[in-house]
Amino acid sequence: MSLKPWREIAVPHEDVLKGTFQQAEFAADLSRVHGGTAREEYQNPVRFFERTFITEGMRLLLDSVVRRLAGKGGDPVIQLQTAFGGGKTHTMLAVYHLAKGEVPAGDLPGVPPILDAAGVTELPRARVAVLDGVDLLGLAGKPRVHEGCTVHTLWGELAWQLGGEAGYARVREADETGTAPGKAELAQLLAAHAPCVILVDELVRYVSQFEEGKALSGGTFDANLSFVQALTEALKAVPTAVMLASLPESEKEAGSERGVRALATLAHYFGRVQALWKPVATEEAFEIVRRRLFASIGDRQAAEAVCRAFADHYLGNRQEFPQETQEGRYLDRLIRAYPIHPEVFDRLYEDWSSLENFQRTRGVLKLMAKIIHRLWQDGNNDLLILPGSLPLYDVDVRNEAIYYLPQGWDPVIERDVDGERSEPWEIENRDPRLGGVQACRRVARTIFLGSAPHSVQLGANQLVRGLEQERVLLGVAQPGQPLGVFKDALSRLTDRLHYLNHAQNRYWFDTRPNLRREMEERKRRFHEREDVFPTIRDRLQRQFATGVFGGIHVFTASGDVPDDWLLRLVVLPPDAAFSKSGKSPALEHASEILRKRGEQPRFKQNRLIFLAADQDSVLRLKDLVRSYLAWRSIVEDYRDNRLVLDNLMARQAQESLAQAEKTVGQAIRETYKWLLVPGQEALPGRGLSEVQWQALSLNAGAPNWSQEIERVLKENELLITVWAPIHLARMLREWFWKDGVKEAPALNVWQQSCQQLYLPRLKDDGVFRDALVSGSDSRDFFGFAQGKEGDRYLGFSFGKRYAPILDASLLLIEPQTAAAYEEAQRLAEEGSRVPYKPDETGTTASGSGVSPRVVEDVAKGGGQAGWIVPKKRFYGRIMLDPVTAKKQFADVVDEVLQHFTVRPGIAVKIVIEIEADAPAGFDHDMQRTVRENCAVLRFESAEFEAGE
Structure with a gap:
């Protein structure tokens, strides 16, 4: 049993009530008002509101309805009980006249303050549907005819009231078959006729007519309950649709067993909460x-x-x-x-x-x-x-x-x-x-x-x-x-x-x-750019770990954001906030940084990602920061004996400062929620599109902000941290291997991806190199060369595991071109092994072609007709300067070793010998350090010897 408020049980004495006037109410009938046959005091909106005392409960309800119809929030489903101030039917009539809009809402007595509180200047006229269970009792077994449209069910009646024949057409099949329409269908119906209000009264009375397992023209017991459930869910999806429904307060009022079951089910769908209360004693x-x-x-x-x-x-x-x-x-x-x-x-x-x-x-x-x-x-x-x-x-x-x-x-x-x-x-x-x-x-x-x-x-x-x-x-x-x-x-x-x-x-x-007034007065001392913004910047900088970004720039001027190959996050100042609706200062500010570095054009545009504040939250953040600064100044003045506080107030100031600091930290996370990512589309035959911005919302509750930013970018494929070679090959075919060009400088490919907004955005060049290595042992993606002389590729590799050096000489070769070149190499190598016996035509006795350079080499060497013996072993020795050994060895690797390592099938062995002589002898600490380091570096031998 639901609990009754005191006013329904206890009646005050007449002298306590003296001075109040409550005009006796005649029975209000929602259906008669909807049909236009009610008495003047109920039918006329102005007369009705003149007679209506808007209680606090009714004000809150009308406030919710006003906000809902204006698209500013409000509850999609509101349940009325008879204990709700003003009576359920009276409240529904207030909503009916307010939503119907036959008289401007501002002209209805008592309504303007509600509109003002909700921030609504003009309430849109809404379509109103009234489903009165008592008035519709006959619908369960006998269809209703509305101007040539025959309605069988509650959902058919609802659709017809909202949209006439067009509205009914949306649920015609469900109505004629007595099956409840789905949430999506109802949502479409509501959206097509929004803003709209649905007033439901005596629904338990209507539903309890249906016997379980027995179908009537109005559907079945379960079908009607399913319709209510789907309708409540559909209302949530339409921001300018609202339903008010009344249910009995007790199971006793519900009547039959079916009525009790219907009440329990409907109460659940309407979000009804059963109240529980506790006892007290009296003297x-x-x-x-x-x-x-x-x-x-x-x-x-x-x-x-x-x-x-x-x-x-x-x-x-x-x-x-x-x-x-x-x-x-x-x-x-x-x-x-x-x-x-x-x-x-x-x-x-x-x-x-x-x-x-x-x-x-x-x-x-x-x-x-x-x-x-x-x-x-x-x-x-x-x-x-x-x-x-x-x-x-x-x-x-x-x-x-x-x-x-x-x-x-x-x-x-x-x-x-x-x-x-x-x-x-x-x-x-x-x-x-x-x-x-x-x-x-x-x-x-x-x-x-x-x-x-x-x-x-x-x-x-x-x-x-x-x-x-x-x-x-x-x-x-x-x-x-x-x-x-x-x-x-x-x-x-x-x-x-x-x-x-x-x-x-x-x-x-x-x-x-209390100290709050002192704090409020001190808030006025702190100015936006001199105090508030620096505080926000400092707190933001403490929030970030570098993560995927090579640099994070908080409130940084365009000229101070480097134009290089590192991925950078640019955090925009609070006055460059973002809003999804209307003109956004954030996009203007971000576009300026994207275009220029100071007065110079910016080239590596695909290296910048922006973080912006939410425009609706900036004012609150600024106010919270001022409060924090005010509390901090109070605590500092107390510590420096510039302010006298008793122990209680001093403790309150400390606690308030701690709370303000915590609140500011959370507010910053909630305010800086928008990632702004630039991009472009390359349109065939029309060049590049304008810069397009994607705005992505961050989860303020994520424990690690940098990881949250990385997660959002990766999930939306706006940042690549692992790149499959198939995607690299596709990009090469689309943008680099075209118009007769069959190879592309790898370094240029990487640099173009950093510059062009229409290309994939890679985390760093390591991702690019990993894609190269991953695709090197396949013949499907690309071949490699460390340069090109004429038609000859230097350091050619195709279909073999390869660890290329990303420099200006590295070429990425189109697969078919690489395969053809490899075949030509193979034929040339086979031709170099046949006996050499030139004839008058300059060919071998067997008819196989031989490179003119091979012929020339044989002739110069005084060779005779026979096998050409290739050189199979190389040995080189160099003395390194101990001071510049590191640079010299790097030069040896680049200029000599690389020519062997880039060619498959060449085994290279490198042995380093170190000899050091100390006439005075090596001290103990040096010996220990060198031995330990040699052990870590896995030297085959490392010994100190006594001199002669």
């Missing part, structure tokens, strides 16, 4: 006050269920609440104090009654009468009247409370506790998660009620001030609401409010401003 004085303020408790069983739910809630979260809530007698206190929470009485009787002019009973009665009057008038839907329920935004309630306090409390309440101009109200307006349960206002009210009298009595010298967190939670928490929301609100208030103090897990208000 005799509680009963006196309750009897004086309330005429009756209409449903004692329902009241006891609420109290028991509270008690269970406290027991189930025993670590979060005071110890007394774990005792069995606390349930009795709850029941006896109902509908007022015992904590309200405890604070009034234990704390407020200690004030000199606060009368123990009369003062409680007077204050509570004003509180209950306002809560009743505002449609408060809390299960009990808690400390967090106190309507301190109301002038009468506020004046009654501060009447017993000294001067100075009015600005405390107005700024830090309650009211439309208060900070808690502002925080909730910006954060729907907190605003949905009024978490900040409820926390602030609770702290005010529990701390104001103590601050008056003992002032700054009070040893124990304020409320512990567990008692704050006791004053705000209701069964079914997550405690984490209120903890977050408490943390947010501690960080933002001017009069709220915090120490040793206790919280209290005081009329003296």
